[in-house]
Amino acid sequence: MGEPTRLRHGRVVPQVESALRGMLAEGRWRAGERLPNEVAVAAELGVGRSSVREAVRLLAHDGLLDVRHGSGTYVAQVPAGPAGAGGVRQLLRRARLLEVYEVRRALEVEAARLAARRVRPEDVARLGAELGRRQEAAGGDPSAFVDADLAFHRTVVELSGNAVLLGLFTSVLPVLREALVEMVVHETALPDLSCAHTALLDALASGDPGAAIAATVENLESLMALVREEFEEEVR
Template structure:
């Protein structure tokens, strides 16, 4: 890495950006120890406390890993927090397509793997969604709970973690389709049809119902 003086404004943020960039470029491969605080301090032209705080940020993000008595090592090249920020800047169409992919697969798996408590959770959330009526914030809350229960019913830990990671973007798509009259929102009956397919174990019908529920909103976005 070439020695580069960082701007005095937001020194920690600048150091974080420089470290993140170096890791993403593969300057230090995964598993390799990064330079010491003193070396990074000299390279960046900042104090060791600034470097220490920047490293702490990236350790918290999962990009770096500190090992007692051994130093700080590269844990991953891709920063999940940066990926989330990029996703948040994506279009609503992109986010709806992502939501469709995740929920369609979850519905298929849920129809095959759901158990009694899973169905109870889905029924409870859907009943609460229906009871919310015109109270949009409450309906959105229970709508989100229903889809989270369906994800849990898939009994796939990786899928559940991925959905949890993108849950805020998913929640925004729910809110947008509820509040925006130009975007068709899946009805209570649509959700009941999805739950019925999951309950009877019809994986194909459950997957297709998710796609059918979100397709009108996607078509409206494409048309606009």
């Protein structure tokens, strides 16, 4: 498969995806050609088979690869030009992320305001433990990080004491989780929002609804602005 590709330190799956995307762009394999198996690709890149499998899944989702169970992974037939299948799917993914975050913002801002008025000391301790688990998961497996992040935010919604808000948030969790995992995997310039999460915890602990709202808005708007900017650049 040629000279080994060196990966940098950091999240592995995005780098594997980027490396494979580069190999496809440079024409290492022709359309319809079968790729080497997971073992060979993992050996060349110096990563585990699970990372290769996840990267292949993402590229198949973007229409660049065709995974045929029992047969192997093949280079898909992609229309020429920037508006090919991969570009279209990326646009759709970012548009969907914006919609998900608009709903999330509406729910979580009100939940934070109510939680700041109703939270108890034992609730603050629980949130602190969940925030610690979120911080520990940062930079690791995307799914584990997203699960820890959503556990923290779901608890905030729960502490609002509003059963309707909690029901709405719980109902969108599956879609939100899928969108967030894709965001963590695909977006390479995600801001570090640890401070915003800490600020939210501090606001809840001090019973300050205004500060809780501000921290929630900072958290969600930072990511929305990033995705919106990249989406608008691609549709120009």
